Amino acid sequence: MNFTEIEKLEEHFQLATYAKMNIAAERGVGAWIWTSEGEKYLDLYGGHAVCATGHCHPHVVASLKNQSEKLLFYSNLVYSDVRAQAAKKLVSVAPESLTKAFLCNSGTEANENAMRMARMATGREKIVTFSGGFHGRTADSISATFLGKYRKLGKPNVPHHVCAEFGNLESVRSLADETVAAIMLEPIQSMAGVREAAPEFFVRLREICDEFGICLIFDEVQTGIGRTGNWFFGGSDLAGGITPDIITMAKSLGSGVPVGACLVDEKFSAKIKTNDLGTTFGGGMLAMAAVIATLEAIENDEMLENAMAVEKHLRGYLKEIPNIVGVRGKGCLLGIEFNEKCTPIHAKLLEKKIITGTSSDANVLRLLPPLCVKIEEIDLLIEALR
Ligand SMILES: Cc1ncc(COP(=O)(O)O)c(C=O)c1O
Numbered sequence: 087m088n089f090t091e092i093e094k095l096e097e098h099f100q101l102a103t104y105a106k107m108n109i110a111a112e113r114g115v116g117a118w119i120w121t122s123e124g125e126k127y128l129d130l131y132g133g134h135a136v137c138a139t140g141h142c143h144p145h146v147v148a149s150l151k152n153q154s155e156k157l158l159f160y161s162n163l164v165y166s167d168v169r170a171q172a173a174k175k176l177v178s179v180a181p182e183s184l185t186k187a188f189l190c191n192s193g194t195e196a197n198e199n200a201m202r203m204a205r206m207a208t209g210r211e212k213i214v215t216f217s218g219g220f221h222g223r224t225a226d227s228i229s230a231t232f233l234g235k236y237r238k239l240g241k242p243n244v245p246h247h248v249c250a251e252f253g254n255l256e257s258v259r260s261l262a263d264e265t266v267a268a269i270m271l272e273p274i275q276s277m278a279g280v281r282e283a284a285p286e287f288f289v290r291l292r293e294i295c296d297e298f299g300i301c302l303i304f305d306e307v308q309t310g311i312g313r314t315g316n317w318f319f320g321g322s323d324l325a326g327g328i329t330p331d332i333i334t335m336a337k338s339l340g341s342g343v344p345v346g347a348c349l350v351d352e353k354f355s356a357k358i359k360t361n362d363l364g365t366t367f368g369g370g371m372l373a374m375a376a377v378i379a380t381l382e383a384i385e386n387d388e389m390l391e392n393a394m395a396v397e398k399h400l401r402g403y404l405k406e407i408p409n410i411v412g413v414r415g416k417g418c419l420l421g422i423e424f425n426e427k428c429t430p431i432h433a434k435l436l437e438k439k440i441i442t443g444t445s446s447d448a449n450v451l452r453l454l455p456p457l458c459v460k461i462e463e464i465d466l467l468i469e470a471l472r
Pocket of ligand 1: 192193220221223276277336
């Protein structure tokens with residue numbers, strides 16, 4: 087089918103919930119995709135922050151092919167070698183205190199289960215999240231989302247969600263007490279325009295949580311699995327070395343195969359019993375093969391180091407470009423701040439066959455490239471921006 091035919095069919099049969107770019111993706115390799123019209127695009131949005139290992143990484147593809155010939159799926163009612171290995175591998179790259187994995191299918195589901203674990207373990211109901219944070223679109227996660235219009239879309243909201251100001255400890259202190267089950271946050275607020283907080287903020291959050299017995303949850307759906315040049319934000323220098331009680335993740339975890347997870351420390355995992363949580367597809371074999379291969383590919387190809395090098399390179403060159411007033415973020419999660427609205431810049435880059443992302447800050451263009459993106463490929467963006 088050509089683009090016009092694809093567009094017509096999709097517009098007719100799919101509920102129109104997304105504003106789409108006028109291209110149809112057909113195949114991909116590394117940081118590149120090819121369209122139905124045979125045109126090549128540089129994907130600096132990484133398939134919506136999902137394709138951390140690049141499109142169709144050969145190791146991931148080979149593992150999926152191999153697994154699909156053995157067993158596509160069986161649920162958690164049976165043991166599985168591939169699930170056992172995936173959970174072990176995931177725990178091995180996590181901060182030391184996070185020793186158990188809960189396996190699910192998406193970011194919002196990981197967050198719902200993290201909040202549920204916090205409530206179950208503490209016997210409390212209140213959840214503190216932050217202005218500008220995005221946590222997903224199912225009932226509890228959208229109620230925890232204080233960014234733009236999203237929370238309203240989830241009405242009626244789940245009760246007992248309250249909002250603190252991101253980066254402002256006083257506002258957290260005014261809400262924190264023995265009635266709070268969890269404080270949950272995106273350690274870098276991606277959709278809000280790649281907003282950051284100082285390491286000190288996370289250190290103090292940890293102290294507040296320890297003081298009141300509150301569960302600290304990092305939503306690392308975007309920052310996890312190597313995106314910042316660290317396996318996770320939690321436990322890294324970016325967080326002042328502190329580790330949350332639960333890290334949630336999805337997006338990059340399966341290189342495009344839908345999969346989510348919570349990594350949980352002993353204190354909280356010890357309180358969760360058989361049948362307290364569950365999901366049919368969580369821990370399925372195909373998804374688990376994708377998890378193992380994704381983590382191996384990131385390791386084997388030294389993508390954490392590459393993500394750091396990409397950031398350094400971009401920061402160096404972007405500061406010479408007029409109209410750019412700042413660069414935010416870490417590794418391969420970067421926000422380029424312009425002194426003007428960036429929607430026309432996003433559109434112009436697309437004309438030049440470079441895919442980037444916007445954010446809810448009108449002046450901030452978002453980059454979420456595959457962690458394997460090459461410096462020469464990043465140079466194409468710099469040239470186009472010039
Ligand atoms: C930080 C964050 N949390 C949660 C989610 C929800 O993830 P999913 O769309 O996989 O449910 C997203 C999705 O964009 C996200 O960016």
